[in-house]
Amino acid sequence: MLIGKVVNTNANWLAKKITEIGGFVRRITDVRDDLSEISSAVREALKRGTEWIITSGGLGPTFDDMTLNGVAKAIKRPLKLNKQAYQMLLEKYKEMFERGILKSLDITPERRKMAELPAGAIPLRNRVGTAPGVLIKFGRQRIACLPGVPAELMDIFENELLPIIQKSIKRVYTTERVLIAKDVIESALAPVIKEAMSKHPEVYIKSHPKGRESGVSIIELHITATAKSSERIEKEMEQVVQELKEKIVALGGTAEQ
């Protein structure tokens, strides 16, 4: 990410999943494979009172896989060989050896490293790859470390982590709509959005100016409504969309859904 070669699709996927179950993603941070950068990012997030910190990448066998080291440093716990994680690794290597993918069953320092977790951590089974995911309880805060390979990250998140996270999130209903406003510029639309949001406190409207198409300004409005009853929220949303459409037309523009 930090040299512009890779887009952080893992963060995007995680943010979408967490939002879908009613969670609130506060921040996404990309850091280098650098011990002090990783630990300072984790420490800052803990200090802000973040309930769940999810890391991706850096769990593998190479020297620059140092996420667990960075997390251990941030929470001031030593790295220790975790028996359960070690067992998971042994099973993986045995299977790979039997299928002929692995030439030797030696547990080299590089392989052993993947089972060295911060003291008190719980390994999360990786059905796709080798390195297990990691769950750490730190007071009332939680740190989950997932691999960077997308298929492995998705597998551990869906099968191991999601059930645990879901328990800690209160159930809410969310509905969304997108409205395309044409021929009205953003500064004219701004007071309309402000008014709609103050009238409907459960509704959040974000405007995304999409530039111009042959001289016509195009603005995408993302409308989100959140409440405890699904019925009520749909009704509210319908009303907001109608009001916005009327206002946009009154400003001389057009509104499409």
Add this chain to the structure above:
Amino acid sequence: MLIGKVVNTNANWLAKKITEIGGFVRRITDVRDDLSEISSAVREALKRGTEWIITSGGLGPTFDDMTLNGVAKAIKRPLKLNKQAYQMLLEKYKEMFERGILKSLDITPERRKMAELPAGAIPLRNRVGTAPGVLIKFGRQRIACLPGVPAELMDIFENELLPIIQKSIKRVYTTERVLIAKDVIESALAPVIKEAMSKHPEVYIKSHPKGRESGVSIIELHITATAKSSERIEKEMEQVVQELKEKIVALGGTAEQ
């Protein structure tokens, strides 16, 4: 980004540009349109001693465009109407009015807001959109605020910011190579990478496991070398690539460039 709808392509584009001119991107942070989140992210980056902090988005006229507010809070400076920025806005609105895009020339509070910059800031001309970019000197540190619309961000970065940033970066030569290792698993490759890097201190090797293709493990090696002479660096790179290839073959794998 934080709800998984948008991928942060702006950050990626900026990281690529900055790396190309020899800069070092230390961290990428996505925050919500929330005043205290924005100011805490800026404050944390200043505290870490970051030389250049570049923000994108949140310069427009709507209520949730609050980047300048957040930055002002972080550096404890008031927002003030900046005459130069106001002049830039007036020119834009006049032009839009004359082309019939704008129905009125009124400088509403929403429009005026885009010219209210932290005290002492320098506006950066936006040739594509309305809101000017902003450059702030904070001791020896610099904060640049760019719009979120990619075409506007790119325009201001290339034409206004890049010349200033380039002056503050020492010239270095960088060369890159990608090597695809097949049929060798990452934990077997790890000591080979470690050895190559300790033998060639100007070289950095990052391994990206790409999963399996019909049972064959595939690992992409990104090799970067940095030095002050372009000739020397190419020679060094050639040598590293040759050594890696031989080692991969010795491990029973194949290596392709």
